[in-house]
Amino acid sequence: MLAIAAVVLALFAWNHIPGPKPVKVIARLFMLVTCQFTAILMVFVMVNNANSLYDTWDDFLGTGGSHVVEAREPAPPPAPEQKLLTKFDPAGDGKMGEGVQETTLKGPQSGVEAEVYVWLPPQYKDPAFADKKFPVVELLPGYPGSAKAWFGTLDVNKQLKGMMAKGEVAPFILVSPRTKLLAGQEDTGCADVPGKANADTWISGDVRRMVIDNFRAESDPKHWAIAGYSAGAHCATRMALLHPDRYGAGVSLSGYNDPKGESDSVTSKDPALRVSSNPLTILKNAQQPPKVALYMAGEKGDGLGDAQALKAIAKPPTAITVAEISGGGHGTDVWRRMVPDVFRWLTKTLV
Incomplete structure (x- = not known):
């Protein structure tokens, strides 16, 4: 609306500006700049909405308000009898499709209070x-990225609903927590960053516990997976290797090993965190190979080499499946098309 209004006003006012020539020139220059600015702003909003990059202007500007992060050491997990119960409401964003629920979870371990989206299968x-408990897949977006992205941009629930009804893939509970926790453009890399945020504990501890306590969800790690694309793929690989006691499988779509692949992440700027967050380092330094299965897809120059490097050093019971993406670039259209194959693999792996 602003872009259209700017052009209309410029056309109307162009020859009606009073005053001497310098004033007219400055006024017309201002109108041209305004038209350009609103046009660029319109394109930004369209790209943002199409790719679910930022939920709000506060997210983009780093002014926060939609979530709370305590900069402290992670707390021990609550006792089993202390259920992490929370109230769910239908998701307010219609682009996410039917059946998506949302809640604001206050994580007792991480100190993070933020939104989590959950979708339950038709069954x-x-x-x-x-009397059945269901396997669970945690879904992580790229960076910047919204927790809504898998549902709103990749259409994971819409794609899987029919496949689940036909028995082509198993009925999974899908969970997507907020991963953008720090103000401004800083990314945690899904790690527990001292003095900043306990992102790992939030995703693998609080969110996992909440799902088990609120739904008929399996608790055994062999029925849990974590999946992501781009920066979220790096997170999924890293966390699956670090926590085989929580996840039996991980999925990486166009991910990377070295955190430097995400230039804005805190883990890429801290030398120690950069090394400890690299899946190659995690696998090399593991006292024994983690019992976890990984599905890693990438294109040449965009994730494939990283996947092959990890597969080359993996030893049983770590199992890595590498899939080559044939063109399409680094974008949501590619990852959306991969959803069916990913969940067919997860069905064979987790069920």
């Missing part, structure tokens, strides 16, 4: 599955 309310 969840089917009386025939009343």
